[in-house]
Amino acid sequence: MDLMELFFITLGAAVVVFYGVKLLLFSRMLFPKIWFPLSQSFFTSLGKWAVVTGASEGIGRAYAFALAEKGMNVVIMSRTKITLDRLAEEIVDTTGQRVKVIVTDFMKDNVFSEIEDQIRSLDIGVLVNNVGMLPSIIPCKFLETAQLDQTITTVINCNVKTMAKMCKIILPGMESRGKGVILNISSGVASIPFPMYTLYAASKVFVERFSQGLQAEYKDKGIIIQAVAPFGVSTRMTAYQQTNVVTLSPEEFVKSSLQYLRAGDKTHGSVCHIVLAWLLQSIPRKVLYADSILHSMQGYVKRKAALKASICASTATYENVKNK
Structure with missing residues (x-):
């Protein structure tokens, strides 16, 4: 066997091993309960309280309910008091857990000192940074965005600044106790540069990179920090599209995504969304654009x-x- 033949055999074997490992890693995503199990007491062992931003509807509402059903008291935040009060009543009646309502508008500046004062004494084990805004449901080019200057400021305040500030407020307590979970809600559109949703997609890229960097910094402290990047979920942001195999209800998505909590610093939250991400990244950009x-x-x-x-x-x- 000459040197060239040995080189190609070795190269072929390396390729087979590489893709075999990738296939094995992907196969784990099909069976999250087996590969990433969580004990019944996992969430309550982290702390007594969970904090959910953007909790009045959609994915945030579903997270608030899911965490309460797992035995946690919940702090729910958004700018709509009537909706929050109604949700709080539903959670109390359904689960028996305590609920604290904080009315705040994350699109504005300087709201965080008041939030910090209201949650300072709580034993917080879970933070869900869900609040976010889409400049327009109808996709459009950046310069065609209505009230562009104001939109830039509100998107950054809501999608970027709020997440970083809430981590700043809650992470120190988790670090001192050596446990905690932070879920930062990104979006599937952040998988690639996404024309027509440019500002929104870019803000969600920040969510992912910030989360992944923070997890690298605090993983050895016993804290899980994960970016959750869904594609289709039937919410107001997606004009309440009909649910199907690809477009999940908020409750279905949250139930699925929590099963991937130990799956790494980023998850798409469900098998169908994991496949969608792979397809999106596989299509040539010239075709997509x-x-x-x-x-x-x-x-x-x-x-x-x-x-x-x-x-x-x-x-x-x-x-x-x-x-x-």
């Missing part, structure tokens, strides 16, 4: 949003007539 594709995406979202608005309007009209 073609004008025809971008215009088709814009038109699709417009039609979906218009249809949803029409259904809501029809339902409201029917309810008004019925109640007369």
